[in-house]
Amino acid sequence: MVSGKRAELLEQIEKTRKSSTGRKIDRRMKEFKSLGKKKDKLFNELCFCILTANYSAEGGIRIQKEIGEGFSTLPEKQLANKLKKLGYRFPNKRAEYIVESRKCINSLKNLKKGPEAREWLVKNVKGLGYKEASHFLRNIGYTDVAIIDFHIVDLLADYKLIKKPKTMTKKNYLKIEKLLRKIAANVNLNLGELDLYLWYMETGKILK
Numbered sequence: 001m002v003s004g005k006r007a008e009l010l011e012q013i014e015k016t017r018k019s020s021t022g023r024k025i026d027r028r029m030k031e032f033k034s035l036g037k038k039k040d041k042l043f044n045e046l047c048f049c050i051l052t053a054n055y056s057a058e059g060g061i062r063i064q065k066e067i068g069e070g071f072s073t074l075p076e077k078q079l080a081n082k083l084k085k086l087g088y089r090f091p092n093k094r095a096e097y098i099v100e101s102r103k104c105i106n107s108l109k110n111l112k113k114g115p116e117a118r119e120w121l122v123k124n125v126k127g128l129g130y131k132e133a134s135h136f137l138r139n140i141g142y143t144d145v146a147i148i149d150f151h152i153v154d155l156l157a158d159y160k161l162i163k164k165p166k167t168m169t170k171k172n173y174l175k176i177e178k179l180l181r182k183i184a185a186n187v188n189l190n191l192g193e194l195d196l197y198l199w200y201m202e203t204g205k206i207l208k
Contacts, residue, residue: 009183010186013198014187016200028196028208029193032138035140044068045136047101049135053129053131076095079095080094098127101127104125107120114143114144115145118133121136130148131149131173146176154202155198162179
């Protein structure tokens with residue numbers, strides 16, 4: 001039996017799940033799975049996740065739509081200039097990361113299971129930490145890694161399930177992910193679905 005604050009959180013997740021929001025999240029998860037099958041779209045989505053580090057998801061979505069295939073083709077200086085014109089905070093550094101990550105385009109088509117793929121991404125793609133790598137994997141249909149951003153940390157802290165870590169080390173990330181796995185199991189969701197529910201509960205939005 002689950003009691004206390006975790007029970008309150010589980011109850012809120014179940015309530016949200018039975019609403020129209022639950023149906024929207026189901027559709028979004030199907031979209032992620034569909035995107036993962038489009039091998040020519042994987043690098044574009046990786047670039048979106050590189051952009052969202054220390055930046056908003058909404059801003060990243062807007063810029064992704066504007067640049068499109070330019071992530072794969074624009075010279076670094078032109079890409080940086082375009083990012084700057086679009087109001088991006090770190091145009092030069094992210095353009096550098098994106099151009100360098102083009103070497104991984106073919107490897108994205110053959111990623112292994114979620115946790116293994118995440119380790120590979122963090123090691124081989126500049127600008128990706130555990131959060132960004134997990135974000136990319138979820139957005140292409142992987143469901144077994146957690147995206148732990150400050151929204152998720154704040155929500156879990158509000159429910160007294162964790163203390164906010166001073167820094168998000170690998171150890172802290174995996175510790176919080178372990179808790180999220182238990183919560184997901186309690187409500188019969190995978191980690192990808194759970195993230196969308198928690199993010200909605202904290203922000204009122206369903207993005208990607």
